[in-house]
Amino acid sequence: MLGMQKHYSTQQFPWIPVGALAIFLLALIGFTTGVSVTERPELAESGLLTKAYYSLSLFVVGGVDLGTPIGGPVAGRIMVWIAYFGAPILAAWGLISALLHALAPQAWQMKRMRNHVVVVGDGELVISYLRVLREHNRKIPVVVVSNNSAEVLRAEFKQSFGAVVVSGDITHEFFLRELQVERARRILLLNDNSLRSYEAASVLLNLVPGIASRVVIHCSSLRFMRSMANTRVANSCHCFNTYHIAASGLVRSQMLQHFRETEPKDVVILAGFGRFGQTVLEEMQNSASGELDTVLIIDKDAKRRVLVADEQMKFSGDYRRELFEGDIAHPEVWERVRSTVSVDGGNTVFVLGTGREEENLRTALWLRRKYPGAMVIARSSKESLFATEVGEEHNIISISIAQLFEDNIPRDWIDLQ
Incomplete structure (x- = not known):
């Protein structure tokens, strides 16, 4: 990419x-x-x-x-x-x-729209989706709703992805009608403002009966998404979090095969327990709980984050769980890990998933030298050519949230015939 x-x-x-x-x-x-x-x-x-x-x-x-x-x-x-x-x-x-x-270029283009895709938002998530969509379907009309005034971004939507770019309030019925939503094949609400996205979906459900199956909502807050799970909007539309899709892809593509091939059961160290770490653990519980011996969680705010996750996610599975409050950059943390559980074998998996990309990569290199038989995974937000090269040179699995998302986008979001 x-x-x-x-x-x-x-x-x-x-x-x-x-x-x-x-x-x-x-x-x-x-x-x-x-x-x-x-x-x-x-x-x-x-x-x-x-x-x-x-x-x-x-x-x-x-x-x-x-x-x-x-x-x-x-x-x-x-x-x-x-x-x-x-x-x-x-x-x-x-x-x-x-x-x-x-x-009236915008109004003239919108009047003619049909069988199109409406994408709301202007962040990296939107660019990732459009990139994958255009690899699968070059001809489908695309409307991007962006309230970002940056001309460079708007030009990228138009020139790189052939999109019509409009601005407006997605919670207003009049604006939604202007988008010809009743004729759209798919409507993706990819804003960072989760509440606004749910509000827009609610308006859409009332405006166009039967549209729910075509509406996709991105919720940037895992806690909010879990809290809204039993609402009409969540039950009718497809709600997702980027980290859920990324974590699911990581566990299926990299970790499951390793779990099955190693004996005895595996020890997984989650270094960083934010949205990514939580969703990796959730996916492991869903897909491989029988393969786990111990899960160690390292985070500066580990206890609070585990309590919050447990409130929504419910830890399950017959495995041992250990928490360590501290910074992954501090050697003392890793000494405590080593004294708690054996991490020298080939059944050990390190997942460096904090939001500090440089620290993830540096720690991954240190762990690779110290534990040559373990699987070491280092996370970044965007795909990095340098991190990929380092990973290939030192047998480290370098992953990016953006790439995992693009590789695991549900097919019915992009195969729109």
């Missing part, structure tokens, strides 16, 4: 240029069959270039200065007559379309 991004076009079929070419060819073919005009009778005997010139002039004068078609075969005259009527109509339509587009 690194490097230059591809540019995609979602423009509809170019009817005006294709129509203009067809009309020009009709006139030219008609003239070459022997058809002439009352004001230029010599046209029938003229060369091809002259006939092409008069065929083009139909778009400007519409035959007024040429007179009416005469002579030649009936089929040729019919073709010229079609060009006589078609050229001025097409020219007028092109002029009107350009004028309407110039006066």
Whole structure:
């Protein structure tokens, strides 16, 4: 995903240029069959270039200065007559379309939208989704609702992903109608403001009956998402958290096979117990609780975060759990870990998942040297070429939240036929 991004076009079929070419060819073919005009009778005997010139002039004068078609075969005259009527109509339509587009480009584009995707938000999550969508579907129209005034960001949405960019309040019915939501294939509420996204979904459910299956809500707060789990909006729409998708992908793609191949049961050290660490543990409980011997949690605020997670998630599974309050940069923490459980074997998995990317990578290198048989995973937020290279050089699994999300986006969000 690194490097230059591809540019995609979602423009509809170019009817005006294709129509203009067809009309020009009709006139030219008609003239070459022997058809002439009352004001230029010599046209029938003229060369091809002259006939092409008069065929083009139909778009400007519409035959007024040429007179009416005469002579030649009936089929040729019919073709010229079609060009006589078609050229001025097409020219007028092109002029009107350009004028309407110039006066109200956003409204003009939105009126024509159908079978499109509406994406609300302007962060990295939106860019990740659009990148994956365009890899699977280059033609589907996309509308991005962004209230960010940065021209660079808006230009990226337009040029890199072929999106129509609009601004507005997604909780207002009038604005939602302007987005033609009833004709949209999918509506993704990817704002960082979770409450606004749930509010917009509630308005959508009342505005368009039966739309719930097409609405996807991103909730940046795990605690809020879990609290809202039994609401009408959550039960009707698809609600997700980026870390849930990323953690699920990590456990399935990297950890499950390791758990199955190692004996005895595994020891997992979660260094960092924020949103990512919590969702990794939740996914392990769902998918591999029988493979776990001990889970050690290290965090500066471990006790409080575990209490909060336990309130919503409910720890389960027949495994031992240990908590360590402290900084993963402090050697004393790792000494306490070593004195509590054996981490020297090949059944040990270190997950460096704090929000400090540099510390994750540095600690991962230190752990790799100290415990060569263990699996070591280091997390970053965005994909990093440098971190990937370091991982390959030192047998460290370098992961990024953005890449895990892109690799594990549900297929029905992007395979929109």
